[in-house]
Amino acid sequence: MIGNKDCPAENNFKSQPTNGHMQSVLRIAVMISGNGSNLQALIDAIESKQLANVEIAVVISNRADAHGLQRALRHQCPSIYIPWTRKTQQQDAEAKIRQILKIFDVDLIILAGWLRIFSPGFIEQYPQRIINLHPALLPDNSTDTYVTANGAVIPALRGLHVVRQAIEADLPITGSTVHYVVPEVDAGPVIARVEIPILPNDTEDTLHERLKELEHQLIVEAVRDYAKQAKLIVP
Numbered sequence: 001m002i003g004n005k006d007c008p009a010e011n012n013f014k015s016q017p018t019n020g021h022m023q024s025v026l027r028i029a030v031m032i033s034g035n036g037s038n039l040q041a042l043i044d045a046i047e048s049k050q051l052a053n054v055e056i057a058v059v060i061s062n063r064a065d066a067h068g069l070q071r072a073l074r075h076q077c078p079s080i081y082i083p084w085t086r087k088t089q090q091q092d093a094e095a096k097i098r099q100i101l102k103i104f105d106v107d108l109i110i111l112a113g114w115l116r117i118f119s120p121g122f123i124e125q126y127p128q129r130i131i132n133l134h135p136a137l138l139p140d141n142s143t144d145t146y147v148t149a150n151g152a153v154i155p156a157l158r159g160l161h162v163v164r165q166a167i168e169a170d171l172p173i174t175g176s177t178v179h180y181v182v183p184e185v186d187a188g189p190v191i192a193r194v195e196i197p198i199l200p201n202d203t204e205d206t207l208h209e210r211l212k213e214l215e216h217q218l219i220v221e222a223v224r225d226y227a228k229q230a231k232l233i234v235p
């Protein structure tokens, strides 16, 4: 674990007085398994002050070789590797993650390319405090279809490899969804979505790259809205 004052943060304290008010800071844990471009978007937004009153308390990866860890360390974010690639590691990993979230005083857990599924028992300990970024369009309820802004009815793609599935199913549109995490996979209340047309020559890679550009804005906006709704300014 490496921690340092230089990790993007508004301040070093959860709350600091400003003009007689308490200015609170939302402390986020960003959980990753790979590239970490959405983590980078959050880091950049905090550093450039586009995302105010938010600080990255800790970055957690289940893989030591996740490129996102390099990104985090480059910005001196506290960064922790918790081995969890096999099912047998889940119980131990969840126990360690719980401790880390407590030690780092985390308010909101962001799954940004986190490729593990938490147990219901873990999720239930953090009601409305875990959000996930999913690279497909999810409906407001747990139905199997989603109606796009222009009225097209498309399947709600859940689970892994959904960008590829969107192409294989010849969908006209796909997108990404930020939602609260509940025990049912990819089914929690939706916070924000973005739609993107699938182009005739799109491959999984080209589509995912274009989608990620939109996700980078979406995740920042979702965290900004969460921070506002959490009533972080206490009179």
Ligand code: GRF
Pocket (backbone or CB within 6 Å): 032, 034, 035, 036, 037, 038, 039, 068, 112, 113, 114, 133, 134, 135, 176, 212, 215
């Ligand atoms: C994103 O497309 C996200 O929607 C999905 O995993 C991808 C992570 O990308 N859950 P990155 O690691 O942030 O680049």
